[in-house]
Amino acid sequence: MYGKRKLEYGVVGSSSFGAAPVFRRPRFSSRMRSAGVLPNYVDFGEYDCVCEYCGACFWFVERSLKVSRTHHPRYGHCCKSGDVILHYPSFPPEYVAIFHSDCFLRDIRAYNSMFGMTSFGANVDEEINDGHSPYVFKVSGQISYKIGSFYPDPTKGPRFLQLYLFDADNEVSNWLIAFPNRRRNDFDANIVTFLITFLKANNEYTIVFCSFV
Structure with a gap:
């Protein structure tokens, strides 16, 4: 799902740069797990934060906390903040x-x-395609290349x-x-x-x- 990411049992707020998101992670006991209580999907907001060095995309909560500011998040899981230089291949x-x-x-x-x-070469079975579902390519028997x-x-x-x-x-x-x-x-x-x-x-x-x- 676009704009969403699976996380263990947490809740976050807005991912805009105007206000830092609030993140709480309650304990999830083994008793709750055995009772069939499942972790929730939480909304991390838009996937719109970009590394200033290599252009990799991140969520705001993935920022490096030690070097980031609310209005200037920084990321190190891609190019280590510019230490690793990746050259784009030339494309004629x-x-x-x-x-x-x-x-x-x-x-x-x-x-x-x-x-x-x-x-x-193959014996293609077209009977399965009756127009009520997406096309299915079904082969009966051996496949060969002539x-x-x-x-x-x-x-x-x-x-x-x-x-x-x-x-x-x-x-x-x-x-x-x-x-x-x-x-x-x-x-x-x-x-x-x-x-x-x-x-x-x-x-x-x-x-x-x-x-x-």
């Missing part, structure tokens, strides 16, 4: 643009399956792993052709080109298979 701008584009997010599952090297033949079918063109091995000059169109006609217009060729380039530069399996071309 083109990745941000691609992964946040509407076209990519709309068809993210299709883009993911587009570059699969094998096909998933590799297929080394050479593509001339009437169908390359599929799955074959796409990494044949006809590198037309690889973008080959990846799009692998999908049904009704779906091809939904994909952005620029995104497909970018993903192919990314895989060739960073994915070890792709690098190995493309080296055979």
